Amino acid sequence: MNPLLTPASLDELVEAVRSTPRVLVVGARTKPRLSAVPDVALLSMTGLRGIIEYDPTEFTFTALAGTPVREIAAALGEKGQYLPFDPMLGEAGATLGGTVAAGLNGPGRFRYGGVRDFILGVRFVDGSGRLLRLGGKVVKNAAGFDLPKFFTGSLGRFGVLAEITFKVFPRPASTLTLRLPAEDAAGVTRILTAAASTRWELDALDASLDESAVCTRLAGPVPAIDALAGEILARWPGRKLSPEEAQTTWSEAAEFSWAHPGGVLVKVALTPAQLPALSALGRNLAGARLRATNGGNAAFLSLPTPLDAARLGEGLRALGIAALTLRGDAPLWPAGRDKPAIASAVKAALDPQNRFPSLDD
Amino acid sequence: MSLSPILTRLAALLPAGRLLTGPAQLASYESDGLTAFQERPLAVAVPETADEVVALVRFCHAERLPFVARGSGTSLSGGSLPIKEGIVITLNRLNRILRLDPAQRFAVVQPGVINAQVSVAAAPHGLHYAPDPSSQSICTIGGNVAFNSGGAHCLKHGMTSNHVLGIKAVLATGEVVEWGGASREQVGPDWCGLFVGNEGLFGIALEITLQLLPKSECFHTVLAGYRTLEQAGDAVSAIVASGLLPGAIEIMDALALEAASAAVHAEYPPGCEAVLIVELEGPRETVAVERVRLDEIIAASGPVEARPARDAEERLAIWKGRKSAFSAVGRLSPDFIVQDGVVPRRRLGEALRHINAWSREMGVRCANVFHAGDGNLHPLILYDGRVPGALERAEALAGRILKMCVAMGGSITGEHGVGVEKRQYLPDMFSVDEIDCMKRIAAAFDPCSIANPGKMFPVAGALALVQHGLHPLEKAGLISRE
Structure with a gap:
């Protein structure tokens, strides 16, 4: 059992890092594979929570990294704003820091961008135990290297995020969700590709490959999205979901409630053109379930057991698709990963004593 | 003229004629968009393929020869200012x-x-x-x-x-x-x-x-003139508070308007201290709903006049005036520097009041064009480099503006980068440890300090500023800003 440190202040956080030779930061552990590292003290951020600054007129907020994303969504929602990438696993308790470290985007990523596009600044503790602030607190900043972006997806291996500043947007007046069935994976891909290039400015564009159906969301003024929905349904057969059905659909996507409990859950980054091949790969793995998001630029693949994880890895490597295991007993990087010399050099720059595990641990 | 041994070896990496070393050839590379700084490099390499670029960089690494990569040289922060003891690698021919x-x-x-x-x-x-x-x-x-x-x-x-x-x-x-x-x-x-x-x-x-x-299917672009900058600023606040998400919100002040009018014959509402440009974009159905809301907000903000663009041509004319503002200011003054500090949006009015007060107090004219939606200022600080002390006064005003941006919780640069121009202000924004962290990262990528050294980080000893900031080709009479 790994020891667990629970700092309750930034001072305690810095002290915890300095006094621990081998340490990995965790949030609510909703993506447990990311922190399944042997022989390391875990540093829980759940005691460092709360919004520090939020001025709706600035379109920015700053919060401690341990703040649950659902708390942030509620605070923003009161002012008619939101994080447009739809943070994942909010109901499960996911934290803001964990969302950044995992680099995980929800369905809304499609329209305006993901975590990397909305993160503005960070305070973090580097491997030397220094509390540093990089990036900025205003919506636009080009001073210094963009470490906040680099931390997106860095899995806590380069530093401990303490405080994060994000850009937010006004929440659209209303939304409308359509379900568009397709023949097969190729049909799904055709709809995803075509819909992404239209004038409609869709808010989300997901698909279930198991059900061969595209789910898309429109957002904006009611008369406008009603008109656009009519045009979409004239192009492809399908139907409007009721507000309740839509709520269920997007909540299932955000919470992975469609995936196997206790199974393996893998995120893959791909192009829409690779989706049919990925779907074919999934069909060869017993019980696999596959959902595409971000217009087919990302997908989540769920396996009921770890038994097929090695075959999944081989298949992904053959397709040249990068992947990350979020939960379950499978390699962290099922398809492997590139290891340029610069990656080690930057790791050494930020963490000279290897206090944090490497991306391979 | 015979080349030094290192340049002779360098020249061997490229086909004949693609290592420029003659003074006349080097002249156009001495400055970029920040003309107050000039430096002549040892040579300019003109690669045409990625392999040639890789070979050049590997040569520089092996020989510890500093290099500056350069595109069209439009940096406003001196980002592609050459290094005296190094080379410029110009990338314009890798244009596919x-x-x-x-x-x-x-x-x-x-x-x-x-x-x-x-x-x-x-x-x-x-x-x-x-x-x-x-x-x-x-x-x-x-x-x-x-x-x-x-x-x-x-x-x-x-x-x-x-x-x-x-x-x-x-x-x-x-x-x-x-x-x-x-x-x-x-x-x-x-x-x-x-x-x-x-x-x-x-x-x-x-x-x-x-x-x-x-491409957005539909735009609704409005140009509105205001008696005062504060009114324009208040209009921005009202738009932001409304829940609309315009594609762009820009403001130009009186001096910038004067320049743009002269340069592109744009016509602005008379007697205005500020012009606001707001643009909505999206599917036509969405814009049709949102433009009503925007027009109401603007009408309620007390403009002298509000002019929605009636067609694509009028929209382009609005943007042409805005985007020509920098070069247009060149008509008002022989020299200028552009700052691009950022302040929290709610403090834009306050920031502009400070800038105007300092401008009067220091006797330095300053035109303002800014991305109001982002809080990104663009004070164009005018000076005549032939007047002794003028550049120093302009730099002093620029420095006060940058320090104000940091004090307000903003940034020294929204989009131009630090370059050489703002490197001495980096410590106003970041601590010693934070700069050390960034330097360690830079050293990981460039252990020999050969890639664009002297940019971003403060260095001991200031660069010598030239007293008159014409571009080297302007000095040579080859180009002008007309």
């Missing part, structure tokens, strides 16, 4: 769009491709490349990547970094890396995000994968 995939909406381009050319190539497919710096008709993607360039549409669409999906680069160590790719998603640390905005300190991008977006 290598791939354009309209179905998956991305383009792979070489670093010397002109920003606007990407959108031109994408246009037949109904797509465009969103970042639109004012210099987009000449600046290159490689330079945009190095300095994370912005533009008028950042509030909604973000900066260059938000549109770069993949980068193949040669690092200052000679290592060639490939990060990201055609997917709009990734797993693992965001190396592309780290590379964009490196100010040339990490290496040279060889191939850049850019996301393309569908």
